[in-house]
Amino acid sequence: MDALEVEDLVMHFGPVRAVDGVTLRIRQGSVVALVGESGSGKSTVGRCIVRLLEPTGGTVRLAGADITHLNRRQLRPHRRDVSIVFQDPAGSLDPRLSVGDIVGEPLRLMRRKDIPAKVSEALRRVGLRPEVAQRSPHELSGGQRQRVSIARALISEPRLLVADEPTSALDVSVQAAVLNLLADLQRDLGFACLFITHDLSAVEYLADEVAVMYLGQLVERGPRARIFGAPAHPYTQALLSAAPVPNPAEQRARKPVLLGDDLPSAIDPPSGCRFHTRCPVAVDTCRTVVPEQRVIGEGGHQVACHLVQDDGTGPDVRTTLGVTR
Amino acid sequence: MNTVLEVKNLSVTFRTEDGTLSAVDRVSLEVGESEVLAVVGESGCGKSVSAMSLAGLLPRTATVAGSVKLDGIELIGADKRTLRSIRGREMAYIFQEPMTSLNPVFTVGHQIAEVLRTHIGLSRQAARDRSVELLKLVGIPSAERRVGDYPHQLSGGMRQRVMIAMAVACDPKVLIADEPTTALDVTIQAGILDVLRELRERLGTSIVLITHDLGVVADLADRVAVMYARRVVETAEVHELFSRPQHPYTAGLLGASPAAGRHAETHRLNEIPGLVPVLAEQPDACTFADRCPRALDTCTASEPNLTPGPHRVACWNPVREPVEV
Structure with a gap:
């Protein structure tokens, strides 16, 4: 049984088609990165999974249980199975509560016993001293606050952690500490993780599998090594080529694929393949026919692109269209 | 020039x-x-x-x-x-x-x-x-x-x-x-x-x-100036800075970002322990001394100034060996 099964997930906000048919599975104990740019719908997927939002369509199953349309009371027994950590730890921690109250709150809602001892243990696990429990969130640094969010998220021992841009608001040196911590905790506690991010270097460090989103849909998914080593979708290729690497010699030898600046509207998404308006290699079919997800390689490597063959071969926009510097 | x-x-x-x-x-x-x-x-x-x-x-x-x-x-x-x-x-x-x-x-x-x-x-x-x-x-x-x-x-x-x-x-x-x-x-x-x-x-x-x-x-x-706690701690030509950082803070920062092809199973990101000092509590010390893995007695006793030359560093015990990139 998978920790998470999302099938054909749809989330519309009025006319805005934020998520439009996303299918995703996470095996027990594995880390799947959901990658995409602003407006791709990746955070909305995360919010549907923890049921901060009720999906417009499709199903969300947590450890086999369908939670798609459960009401608050019905959701309660499933709450311990999934937690979320947000990007901005300052905005997601209640300033009126002590750190101890914040971390222990999930257990209190589940009417558990020995909460103070469990809070101390949870704090220790994320690298904070137990005395921090008496402090207020505003007394802590950004990195420490994110550790508090992680402690709170993991105290109920969930099967699945949704981490929504957990390091994006942090400085590089603090990011490193939080990424190391997530890697350690995930290895030691064995929870499954949906790691939502735009930071590709963090993805390569943490993820087992990668799913790439564009304008509400998945364009490609597969094992980490395949996505980074042999990306098949032109959008994945462009994304990888555009992220600068912190090495001047290597960076200057690279050729980013420039896509143009305009992301189409999610109110009236392009017909056919949604990426066709920015795709450098689009052909007529792309404008009219919606591409299906197809398996193209080992480890369940899938892509939704007309131009990729069944064996995974196809255009590489990085070699044909990269801008030489 | x-x-x-x-x-x-x-x-x-x-x-x-x-x-x-x-x-x-x-x-x-x-x-x-x-x-x-x-x-x-x-x-x-x-x-x-x-x-x-x-x-x-x-x-x-x-x-x-x-x-x-x-x-x-x-x-x-x-x-x-x-x-x-x-x-x-x-x-x-x-x-x-x-x-x-x-x-x-x-x-x-x-x-x-x-x-x-x-x-x-x-x-x-x-x-x-x-x-x-x-x-x-x-x-x-x-x-x-x-x-x-x-x-x-x-x-x-x-x-x-x-x-x-x-x-x-x-x-x-x-x-x-x-x-x-x-x-x-x-x-x-x-x-x-x-x-x-x-x-x-x-x-x-x-x-x-x-x-x-x-x-x-x-x-x-072309050139880089690295600032830490209100001061410039190192300046150098860009390739030189990335391949031979001399200030321990610069070296720490470079090791903190995930590099291509590295996964948490086999690599660990460099963390810089401690926090940036808010106020200069010890005006006669290097501002990085209390977080520095290479600190000597001199570092807390007197403040280093930038050395002259094309690659300048303000450090009593600079890194001399090139880093692995």
């Missing part, structure tokens, strides 16, 4: 209710003709305050000491007339958030034309024609039509291009770009970095690039 901008012992303090707060401490920098100098550091290191002080964009509560010379003309303590002839004309700025820096009630063409009419007294028609040219220069497609757009009609990347067009309207000698791509997605960032690169090549503009992103530095900078 001619030095265009010369900053010597620049210090900035703010008067606050809790007394005087130092934000920048004796910073010295030089920028040559058509050179890109990156100023790198984490939140609160003083990089943005330094940039703003260069042309007096700081609030009245700030006190600026030291010397800032643009083409030999002293700006610190200069009269309003001198400053007016320089700010926006010889030295221009672009900020992180293009939406809040553009006026929502005027077309972008109007806003660019205003700069041209104010600073160089162009006629209405000439200013409009030049605006179109500038929009083309920064890579905005169908510039003749876009010149009549309001800021909300443009995407984030297009707005940042408009900001750059406004900044370079008067052909400034120095462009100060404060986190110009931080708010943008990577595929859009790549385009903006290309625009900056082209300005430098075609117009010979010198650029001071303020950023926390080492990938952006690796992409664009």
Whole structure:
């Protein structure tokens, strides 16, 4: 049984088609990165999974249980199975509560016993001293606050952690500490993780599998090594080529694929393949026919692109269209 | 190479209710003709305050000491007339958030034309024609039509291009770009970095690039100044800095970002323990000493100054061995 099964997930906000048919599975104990740019719908997927939002369509199953349309009371027994950590730890921690109250709150809602001892243990696990429990969130640094969010998220021992841009608001040196911590905790506690991010270097460090989103849909998914080593979708290729690497010699030898600046509207998404308006290699079919997800390689490597063959071969926009510097 | 901008012992303090707060401490920098100098550091290191002080964009509560010379003309303590002839004309700025820096009630063409009419007294028609040219220069497609757009009609990347067009309207000698791509997605960032690169090549503009992103530095900078706790701790040519960092903070920062092909199973990101000091508690110590893995007794007893030469470092026990990249 998978920790998470999302099938054909749809989330519309009025006319805005934020998520439009996303299918995703996470095996027990594995880390799947959901990658995409602003407006791709990746955070909305995360919010549907923890049921901060009720999906417009499709199903969300947590450890086999369908939670798609459960009401608050019905959701309660499933709450311990999934937690979320947000990007901005300052905005997601209640300033009126002590750190101890914040971390222990999930257990209190589940009417558990020995909460103070469990809070101390949870704090220790994320690298904070137990005395921090008496402090207020505003007394802590950004990195420490994110550790508090992680402690709170993991105290109920969930099967699945949704981490929504957990390091994006942090400085590089603090990011490193939080990424190391997530890697350690995930290895030691064995929870499954949906790691939502735009930071590709963090993805390569943490993820087992990668799913790439564009304008509400998945364009490609597969094992980490395949996505980074042999990306098949032109959008994945462009994304990888555009992220600068912190090495001047290597960076200057690279050729980013420039896509143009305009992301189409999610109110009236392009017909056919949604990426066709920015795709450098689009052909007529792309404008009219919606591409299906197809398996193209080992480890369940899938892509939704007309131009990729069944064996995974196809255009590489990085070699044909990269801008030489 | 001619030095265009010369900053010597620049210090900035703010008067606050809790007394005087130092934000920048004796910073010295030089920028040559058509050179890109990156100023790198984490939140609160003083990089943005330094940039703003260069042309007096700081609030009245700030006190600026030291010397800032643009083409030999002293700006610190200069009269309003001198400053007016320089700010926006010889030295221009672009900020992180293009939406809040553009006026929502005027077309972008109007806003660019205003700069041209104010600073160089162009006629209405000439200013409009030049605006179109500038929009083309920064890579905005169908510039003749876009010149009549309001800021909300443009995407984030297009707005940042408009900001750059406004900044370079008067052909400034120095462009100060404060986190110009931080708010943008990577595929859009790549385009903006290309625009900056082209300005430098075609117009010979010198650029001071303020950023926390080492990938952006690796992409664009000729030289790098690393700031830590209000001071410059190291400056060097970009390839030299990345391959042979001498300050332990620089080395730590480079090891903190995940590198390509590395996964948590086999690699661990470098963490810099501790926190940035808020106030200089020990004026006679290196500000990094209490977090430094290489600290000696000297480091807490006296403050190191930058060594002379092309690769300068302020450290009593610098790293000598090249790092593995």
